[in-house]
Amino acid sequence: MSRSILDKELQELDAQIIRLGTMVDEALERALEALAAGDLAKAGMVIENDALIDSLRAAVEERAIRLLTLQQPLGGRDLRYLASVLSIAGDLERTGDGAAGIAQNILRMTPLRGDTMPHVKMETTGIKDAGSGNTITEASIMKGILDLGKEARRVLQGTIKAFKDRDVKAARYIWEEDDVVDVRYHMVRHDLMAMMGGAHAVPALLNDSLILQRATYLLWMAHKLERVGDHCANVCERLLFIVEGDSYVQNLPQQGKETKPQI
Numbered sequence: 001m002s003r004s005i006l007d008k009e010l011q012e013l014d015a016q017i018i019r020l021g022t023m024v025d026e027a028l029e030r031a032l033e034a035l036a037a038g039d040l041a042k043a044g045m046v047i048e049n050d051a052l053i054d055s056l057r058a059a060v061e062e063r064a065i066r067l068l069t070l071q072q073p074l075g076g077r078d079l080r081y082l083a084s085v086l087s088i089a090g091d092l093e094r095t096g097d098g099a100a101g102i103a104q105n106i107l108r109m110t111p112l113r114g115d116t117m118p119h120v121k122m123e124t125t126g127i128k129d130a131g132s133g134n135t136i137t138e139a140s141i142m143k144g145i146l147d148l149g150k151e152a153r154r155v156l157q158g159t160i161k162a163f164k165d166r167d168v169k170a171a172r173y174i175w176e177e178d179d180v181v182d183v184r185y186h187m188v189r190h191d192l193m194a195m196m197g198g199a200h201a202v203p204a205l206l207n208d209s210l211i212l213q214r215a216t217y218l219l220w221m222a223h224k225l226e227r228v229g230d231h232c233a234n235v236c237e238r239l240l241f242i243v244e245g246d247s248y249v250q251n252l253p254q255q256g257k258e259t260k261p262q263i
Contacts, residue, residue, distance in 0.1 A: 010067075010078070013060065013063050014164075016056065016060050016063065017060055018163065020060060020092050020093070021160035022160065023096070024095045025156050027046050027049060029153065030046045031043065031046045031099040032102075034106055035142075035221070038106075043103035047103050047104060050097065050099075053092075053093055054093060057092070057093040060089040061085075061086055061089055064082050064085040064086055067082055077243075080245065081242045084238040084241055084242050088239075092231070092235065094231055095227075095232075098225070099224075101220070101221075101224050105220055109213075140191065141218060144188040148181065148184040148188060151180055152181055152225045152229060153228075155178070155181055155232045156228055158232075159235050159236055163239055168239065168243050168244060171237075172240060174232055174236045175236040175237050178232070181226060181229030185226035188222040189222065195215065196212060196215050
């Protein structure tokens with residue numbers, strides 16, 4: 001295979017990966033919209049379209065393996081790229097699985113919705129958080145999950161852009177500074193545990209026998225959003241390896257000395 005043909009194949013593979021990332025971002029966007037609006041039809045679309053994401057991942061892997069097989073020896077960067085593509089495609093596809101999982105949980109919550117409301121019933125009465133003094137309700141927890149989703153999408157979009165631009169500065173920042181998504185997830189988890197913990201649990205269950213099931217689904221959805229940040233960090237790590245080789249470990253930024261890029 002000539003160099004010009006290989007370069008064309010690599011460009012097409014790059015376009016497929018960026019398309020895969022875009023499809024995953026769109027799936028996550030629809031899942032969050034479905035969660036916010038209680039849109040069961042949109043949730044169903046996310047689940048149905050997950051097969052397209054799976055198919056594109058398979059196409060990416062098939063092309064990468066074919067190039068690895070037919071083009072030997074490869075330059076160091078080309079080899080790192082093709083080997084890393086398999087991992088990158090997997091992380092993006094699993095992020096899409098997370099969006100589909102959120103959509104599935106929305107549908108599972110359908111039997112728990114109020115009779116007169118088009119969306120999942122949210123308890124408006126709450127409890128006081130001893131630490132912050134804030135009142136915790138299901139509605140406030142839902143807002144926290146949507147804020148978490150917004151942050152997860154920001155990181156995902158930044159990751160796709162960093163890959164497209166081969167921006168190692170942005171990739172290193174995302175890889176090392178995945179704290180914002182984690183903090184938002186822990187806030188949601190804390191509120192759910194506070195609402196259902198200790199002395200609050202029995203009165204809450206007596207007042208609403210379905211509250212524990214709803215809380216469980218909400219926690220699952222929050223966890224899937226937290227995993228988006230983890231998958232993005234994996235993609236960014238692979239990008240650093242592609243561009244910098246083994247030296248990317250030695251080139252990690254010193255704490256507090258790296259300027260935050262726009263992601």
